[in-house]
Amino acid sequence: DTGVSQNPRHKITKRGQNVTFRCDPISEHNRLYWYRQTLGQGPEFLTYFQNEAQLEKSRLLSDRFSAERPKGSFSTLEIQRTEQGDSAMYLCASQATYEQYFGPGTRLTVT
Amino acid sequence: AQSVSQHNHHVILSEAASLELGCNYSYGGTVNLFWYVQYPGQHLQLLLKYFSGDPLVKGIKGFEAEFIKSKFSFNLRKPSVQWSDTAEYFCAVIITGGQGGKLIFGQGTELSVKP
Numbered sequence: 001d002t003g004v005s006q007n008p009r010h011k012i013t014k015r016g017q018n019v020t021f022r023c024d025p026i027s028e029h030n031r032l033y034w035y036r037q038t039l040g041q042g043p044e045f046l047t048y049f050q051n052e053a054q055l056e057k058s059r060l061l062s063d064r065f066s067a068e069r070p071k072g073s074f075s076t077l078e079i080q081r082t083e084q085g086d087s088a089m090y091l092c093a094s095q096a097t098y099e100q101y102f103g104p105g106t107r108l109t110v111t
Numbered sequence: 112a113q114s115v116s117q118h119n120h121h122v123i124l125s126e127a128a129s130l131e132l133g134c135n136y137s138y139g140g141t142v143n144l145f146w147y148v149q150y151p152g153q154h155l156q157l158l159l160k161y162f163s164g165d166p167l168v169k170g171i172k173g174f175e176a177e178f179i180k181s182k183f184s185f186n187l188r189k190p191s192v193q194w195s196d197t198a199e200y201f202c203a204v205i206i207t208g209g210q211g212g213k214l215i216f217g218q219g220t221e222l223s224v225k226p
Contacts, residue, residue, distance in 0.1 A: 033213060042115075042201050042216030043155075056213065091155070093214075098143055098162065098205060100214060102155040 002026070004103035006092050012109045013082055020078045021106045025094030032075050033100060034067060035091040036060065043091055049075060082110045113138045117202055117217035124192050125225050132187040132220050134202030143205040144185040145214065146176055150198045158200070161185065172196070194226045 005024045013019050025032050030051050035043035046065070047057045051072035061067075064082075069075040079086055087110045093100040118133035136142060146158040159170025166178040176187045185202060199221050203214040 031212065035214075040120075040218065042203070042219050043214070045213040045215070048213060093155075095212065098212060099157060099160065101157075102147075104154045 004092055004094050004101050006090075006103040006106050008106055009104060010107045010109075012111065015082060015084060015110055017082055018078065018080045019082060019108065020076055021090055021092075021108075023075045023077070023092030023094075023103060025074070025092070026096075026101055029094035029096045029101075030072065031095040032069055033093045033095065034075070034077055035093065037089040037091055037105070038087075046077075046090075079108075082108075084110045086110050113204070113206060113215055115202055115204055115215055115217035117200075117220050119220045120218070121221045121223070123223045123225065126194055127191050128224075130187070130189040130192045130196070130222070132200055132202075132222070134185045134187065134217055135183050136185070136202075136204045136215075137183065138204070138206060141207045143207055144176075144178060145203045145205075146170065146174070146185075146187050147201045147203060147216075148198050149201070149219075155201070158187070192222075192224050194224050196222060197224045198222060 007022045033048040034046040037043040047067050049069040064080045067077045089105045089107050091105045092103045114137050116135045144161040147155045148158045149155050161168045161178045169175045174189050199219045201219045202217040
């Protein structure tokens with residue numbers, strides 16, 4: 001059982017740079033979710049995919065954010081022109097029924 | 112908007128003490144309810160879940176939770192905590208019948224257990 005994996009685990013970037021994160025879900029899980037977690041808060045929903053289709057995006061997901069899930073397997077989350085307010089832990093979860101399994105997250109620090 | 116509220120931000124207990132963490136949600140329809148735990152340096156793990164049926168659900172590591180529909184609550188309990196229960200605990204709901212099945216989390220409760 002390989003679980004959900006995320007890469008990189010940590011990313012430090014300068015304001016204005018673009019960053020991309022990758023999530024590899026548990027195989028055969030057709031739903032994939034992205035969440036963002038800031039210090040002292042619970043995770044907040046960003047977007048989700050059913051296979052390769054992106055079915056919902058939170059209003060938290062500004063135009064600088066884009067997510068893809070080509071072929072319904074791994075997913076990428078890209079942030080363009082990063083801002084300091086983007087600093088957070090970005091979590092990925094995959095789901096087969098109603099139970100979501102979380103990855104270790106990517107911690108983004110924007111300096 | 113739907114929301115989840117956890118009453119305590121930080122709880123400090125001694126080993127063998129009993130634990131109850133409060134969770135309330137604001138939604139009048141059908142929900143699925145979850146408690147997740149995050150041990151230091153680890154990722155979120157499911158402790159227990161409620162979908163339907165017996166409102167008292169048992170999870171891993173001796174935890175249980177009771178769904179009280181009239182109070183919109185899903186409190187987490189453990190009769191006797193151990194030092195290894197030190198972690199952050201998150202209550203979450205899914206609005207059933209809605210789009211997607213996204214989890215709506217509370218802000219979390221940090222539990223510190225003193226040996």
